Amino acid sequence: xxxxxxxxxxxxxxxxxxxxxxxxxxxxxxxxxxxxxxxxxxxxxxxxxxxxxxxxxxxxxxxxxxxxxxxxxxxxxxxxxxxxxxxxxxxxxxxxxxxxxxxxxxxxxxxxxxxxxxxxxxxxxxxxxxxxxxxxxxxxxxxxxxxxxxxxxxxxxxxxxxxxxxxxxxxxxxxxxxxxxxxxxxxxxxxxxxxxxxxxxxxxxxxxxxxxxxxxxxxxxxxxxxxxxxxxxxxxxxxxxxxxxxxxxxxxxxxxxxxxxxxxxxxxxxxxxxxxxxxxxxxxxxxxxxxxxxxxxxxxxxxxxxxxxxxxxxxxxxx
Amino acid sequence: xxxxxxxxxxxxxxxxxxxxxxxxxxxxxxxxxxxxxxxxxxxxxxxxxxxxxxxxxxxxxxxxxxxxxxxxxxxxxxxxxxxxxxxxxxxxxxxxxxxxxxxxxxxxxxxxxxxxxxxxxxxxxxxxxxxxxxxxxxxxxxxxxxxxxxxxxxxxxxxxxxxxxxxxxxxxxxxxxxxxxxxxxxxxxxxxxxxxxxxxxxxxxxxxxxxxxxxxxxxxxxxxxxxxxxxxxxxxxxxxxxxxxxxxxxxxxxxxxxxxxxxxxxxxxxxxxxxxxxxxxxxxxxxxxxxxxxxxxxxxxxxxxxxxxxxxxxxxxxxxxxxxxxxxxxxxx
Numbered sequence: 001x002x003x004x005x006x007x008x009x010x011x012x013x014x015x016x017x018x019x020x021x022x023x024x025x026x027x028x029x030x031x032x033x034x035x036x037x038x039x040x041x042x043x044x045x046x047x048x049x050x051x052x053x054x055x056x057x058x059x060x061x062x063x064x065x066x067x068x069x070x071x072x073x074x075x076x077x078x079x080x081x082x083x084x085x086x087x088x089x090x091x092x093x094x095x096x097x098x099x100x101x102x103x104x105x106x107x108x109x110x111x112x113x114x115x116x117x118x119x120x121x122x123x124x125x126x127x128x129x130x131x132x133x134x135x136x137x138x139x140x141x142x143x144x145x146x147x148x149x150x151x152x153x154x155x156x157x158x159x160x161x162x163x164x165x166x167x168x169x170x171x172x173x174x175x176x177x178x179x180x181x182x183x184x185x186x187x188x189x190x191x192x193x194x195x196x197x198x199x200x201x202x203x204x205x206x207x208x209x210x211x212x213x214x215x216x217x218x219x220x221x222x223x224x225x226x227x228x229x230x231x232x233x234x235x236x237x238x239x240x241x242x243x244x245x246x247x248x249x250x251x252x253x254x255x256x257x258x259x260x261x262x263x264x265x266x267x268x269x270x271x272x273x274x275x276x277x278x279x280x281x282x283x284x285x286x287x288x289x290x291x292x293x294x295x296x297x298x299x300x301x302x303x304x305x306x307x308x309x310x311x312x313x314x315x316x317x318x319x
Numbered sequence: 320x321x322x323x324x325x326x327x328x329x330x331x332x333x334x335x336x337x338x339x340x341x342x343x344x345x346x347x348x349x350x351x352x353x354x355x356x357x358x359x360x361x362x363x364x365x366x367x368x369x370x371x372x373x374x375x376x377x378x379x380x381x382x383x384x385x386x387x388x389x390x391x392x393x394x395x396x397x398x399x400x401x402x403x404x405x406x407x408x409x410x411x412x413x414x415x416x417x418x419x420x421x422x423x424x425x426x427x428x429x430x431x432x433x434x435x436x437x438x439x440x441x442x443x444x445x446x447x448x449x450x451x452x453x454x455x456x457x458x459x460x461x462x463x464x465x466x467x468x469x470x471x472x473x474x475x476x477x478x479x480x481x482x483x484x485x486x487x488x489x490x491x492x493x494x495x496x497x498x499x500x501x502x503x504x505x506x507x508x509x510x511x512x513x514x515x516x517x518x519x520x521x522x523x524x525x526x527x528x529x530x531x532x533x534x535x536x537x538x539x540x541x542x543x544x545x546x547x548x549x550x551x552x553x554x555x556x557x558x559x560x561x562x563x564x565x566x567x568x569x570x571x572x573x574x575x576x577x578x579x580x581x582x583x584x585x586x587x588x589x590x591x592x593x594x595x596x597x598x599x600x601x602x603x604x605x606x607x608x609x610x611x612x613x614x615x616x617x618x619x620x621x622x623x624x625x626x627x628x629x630x631x632x633x634x635x636x637x638x639x640x641x642x643x644x645x646x647x648x649x650x651x652x
Contacts, residue, residue, distance in 0.1 A: 043510035044481075151599055181367035182537065183615075186581035186595035193590060208510065215583040215593065234589045252515040254540030256579055258567050262515065262544035270482045270513055 004031040005069055005202045006055065006170055012063035013047070013054045022275050024050040026226040027064070029301075032170070037196065037203040039217030039234070041210055041249070045274055047226040048206045052172045055204065056088055057081055068170065086116055089163040093175035095155035099147040106143030109161045116166055127165060134198060135161045135191060153184035160191065164199055172204045177212060189215055210249055214238060222246050225274055225282040228301060232308035242304040242315040245283045281313065289314040327397070328355035329531045330379065330499055335391035337374050337383060344604045348374040350555035351391070353630070358498065361525055361532040363542030363563065366552035367578075369600060372535050375552070376501050379533070380418055381408050395499070413444040417497035419521075421504035423484035427476040433460075433487050434472030437494055444495045459490040463520060482513035486520065493524055500525065503535045518545055539579055543567060551575045554600050554611035557630055561638035571638055571645035574612045610642070618644045 013025040025047040032038045042048045053059040055066050057073050066073045068088065073081065092098045099108055106128055113124045132139040135157045147155060156176060163171055173192065177185040193216060196203060207213045213220060214234055221231045222245065230243035241247045254262060269286050272278055281299050284290035291314070299311040337349040349371040356362045366372045377383050379393055381400050393400040395415065400408065420426045428436055437456040441447045447455060453472070460468035463486040476484055485505060492500060502521055506514035522545050525532045534546055542549050542563065550560040551572065559572035570576050580594040598615045601607055610628055613619040622643050630641040 043512065153599065182539075182578055183367060183581050183596035184599065186583075186593035187597070189583070190592050190595055193592065209583075210511075211583040211585050214585060214589055215587070215591065217589055238585065248512060250585070252511045253585060254514070254518070254538060254544060255585070256539040256543045256567070256582055258543045258563050260544065262518065270480050271510070 003034050004067075005034040005036075006032040006204070007067040008051075008055060008064070009067070010064035011051065011054055011061050011066065013050050013059060014062040017275060020275060023226050023277070024274065025054060025061070028223075028226075028228050029064075030221055030228065030231065032202055032204055034169075034202055035200065036219065037205055037217045039213035039220045040204060040206045040223060041208065041213050041220060042223035043208060043249075043271055045225075045271060046223040047274075048208075048223050049174050051223070052090070052174050052204060052206050055172060056085070056090060058090075086112075086166045087168050088170045088172070089166070089168040091156075091159055091163050091171060091173045091176045093178050095152055095159045095179070096147065098159050099155055101147050103146070104143065105137075105145055105147065105150075105158055106139070108147075108158065109143075109165055112162060112166050128161075131161045131165045134164070134195065136187075137161065151184070152180050153187060156180065156188050157191065160188075160195065164195060167199060168201070170202045170204065172206065174206045175208065176205075178207065178209070185212070192216060210238075210253055222249070225271060225277050227282055228311060229283065230308070230310040230312075231301070232310075236305075236308055240305070240308075240316075242308055242317060243283075243310040243312050244287050244289050244314075244316060246310075247316055248286075281311070329358045329396055330354075330356045330533075331392075331394040332375070332379065333392040333394060335375070335378055335389065335393060337371070337378050338388045338390070339384065340386055341604060346603045347555055347606060348387075348603065349378060350606075352552075352555075352557050354550055354557065354560075356499065356531045356533060358531050359526075359529040360548065361522070361534055361546045363546035363549040364533060364535045364552060365537065365539055365542055365549060365578075367537055367600065369554075369603065370552040371555040372552050373503055376418070376503050376533065376535055379501065380412070380416060410444075413440060413495040413497065415497060416499050416501070417492035417495070418501045418503065419485070419488050419492050419505045421507050423481065423488040423508075424476060426488050427484060427491075429476055431475075432472065433474055433476065433479070437472070437487075437491055440491055440494050455494075456490075459494055460487070462524070463487075463490045463493070464516070465490070481509055482517065485509060485513075485517055489517070489520060489524070493528070496528065497530060499531045499533070501533045501535070504537070505534075506541070507537070514541075521545075539582065551578070554606075555603065556611065556641065557639075558612065558642070559638070559640045560630070565636075565638055569638070569647060571640040571647070572642050573616050573618050573644070573646060576646055577615075620644070 008030050011025055011028045015022045015024055040048050054061045061074055110124050110128045118124055129139040137157055177188050205216055217234050220234050220237050222229045224245050229245045241250060272285055278285050280296050281294040284294040293313050299313050301309045301311045304310050304315045332352055332354040335349055335352045339346045339348055352375055364372045378389055389401055434456055438452040441452040441455055456472055457468040460471055465471050465486050506517050546563050549563050549566050550557045553574050559575050577596045581596055596615050601611050609624040609626055613623040628641045628643045630639050632639045
């Protein structure tokens with residue numbers, strides 16, 4: 001792998017819930033190379049969004065370190081972090097809620113430039129027009145309107161334009177297409193790919209939908225109850241998952257082909273409460289391969305096959 | 320009337336339109352839809368947001384917003400639901416028609432225990448006594464796969480996970496042995512592993528009870544493995560309808576094809592551009608003279624923009640479609 005733009009080391013994020021600690025993210029380490037897209041998948045409550053926010057220091061981690069382009073973000077003074085944020089941007093799930101309903105689209109997209117101190121009005125207008133055109137919006141038609149005049153897909157284009165106007169290096173996309181219809185989802189996924197090429201972006205793409213993540217990612221990291229289960233190159237991981245949870249997620253996806261019978265009873269039960277995670281391996285209560293060791297010993301991430309790491313005592317390997 | 324030997328569909332939606340007045344004019348949410356479902360069969364209704372699939376289910380359940388206007392007939396076991404008085408309808412809902420919604424948190428009462436909500440249904444509709452109703456409630460929870468049902472009866476909805484809440488909503492819907500179950504996006508709010516379990520549960524209960532079921536979803540993947548017949552809706556109309564295997568083996572309507580193509584596939588390589596459908600559905604308050612999909616369709620020509628294609632089965636092969644240039648046929652011509 002080439003140079004890592006983002007490095008996360010033993011990251012832990014804790015919430016206090018009714019006097020107890022909830023470990024939303026528990027000792028997670030990963031890195032994203034410059035120009036790469038890392039897909040982060042998992043079910044609701046697995047900590048994937050918290051991880052994304054902790055990377056941006058929007059939620060301060062309780063443990064571990066985050067490095068961006070060699071600079072440690074954890075513990076960076078507020079003013080320095082503010083300057084750093086120009087290089088890191090975030091796109092959210094709900095595009096309509098992410099836009100101020102009272103402001104015109106042109107002003108919304110220009111705002112990051114104003115905050116960044118671009119005082120030349122003509123320069124701002126030029127850059128707003130350029131980025132709007134890039135995301136497939138006609139600046140002449142769109143700039144003067146308000147967010148409610150746009151559909152969810154158009155609003156997500158506006159959010160992407162706003163995220164890209166400062167030409168960031170890393171964009172964290174948190175479920176950017178989950179709220180969109182199938183036909184619009186494909187448009188936005190294609191747009192993100194195109195923007196990645198055009199602006200040379202590095203993406204951390206967070207989603208619950210494995211097929212969506214596969215479409216855009218070079219590597220995939222799978223999370224379960226705050227911990228990483230498996231990390232590997234996209235095609236390899238889809239073809240040969242080694243963690244039983246990854247295999248379960250893959251089997252559970254409904255395939256649009258009636259000749260493929262839906263897998264039955266692939267999933268045993270539901271994810272346990274993150275307030276009270278199982279001892280040892282957190283997935284063991286739903287895992288068909290679990291035994292006494294899985295309850296006693298926390299599995300650590302290790303390379304199971306070349307390039308593919310998993311935290312499992314009984315990985316799925318041939319034989 | 321048909322003879323006694325002919326099997327009559329349990330539900331027959333006949334020329335149903337739903338119109339909602341809005342400040343910008345009338346909104347035709349459902350536009351002359353015809354559908355039939357027989358006992359023991361599952362019909363999938365697929366479409367994107369705003370296509371009218373939920374409004375159609377509300378029309379069947381007679382739960383439309385007050386200002387909505389319903390045209391056409393909703394024949395359920397020989398009775399037109401649209402002309403039944405309110406009290407008669409209330410008696411039908413539960414023992415005859417039941418529904419499971421997308422978000423179990425909004426369909427369950429947050430201040431009543433799970434037990435109270437199921438027992439109440441059993442007492443009102445089936446006239447069971449307190450002890451018998453409680454016993455039956457626990458049985459129902461066990462049937463829908465809820466462990467330790469007696470304890471669950473004493474819990475409140477917020478104490479359960481989303482998947483468990485949906486199981487409770489299904490238990491309530493099934494409690495009066497309905498003949499038709501409408502499941503409106505029953506798994507959209509759930510995680511993928513839980514979604515598989517809930518779809519399995521619905522399919523199992525549908526077979527066991529020989530119910531008719533309408534499964535409404537935006538996901539062609541969900542209907543593919545779990546329905547007998549599929550109706551695809553676009554801009555208020557059914558644009559294609561066929562037995563499920565036939566639909567997937569040879570779809571005729573370009574919209575259905577485009578919808579399927581736009582789904583990211585597990586077996587395609589990363590960074591493969593998705594065949595997206597350009598544009599978006601038309602404004603439902605400004606109906607188009609021709610085919611509603613024409614502005615986004617790559618096969619569309621002047622005829623498509625001028626004349627609305629009727630839903631029909633010109634090949635007499637069991638696939639109904641509303642298109643002037645159906646797929647494959649067009650390729651052969």
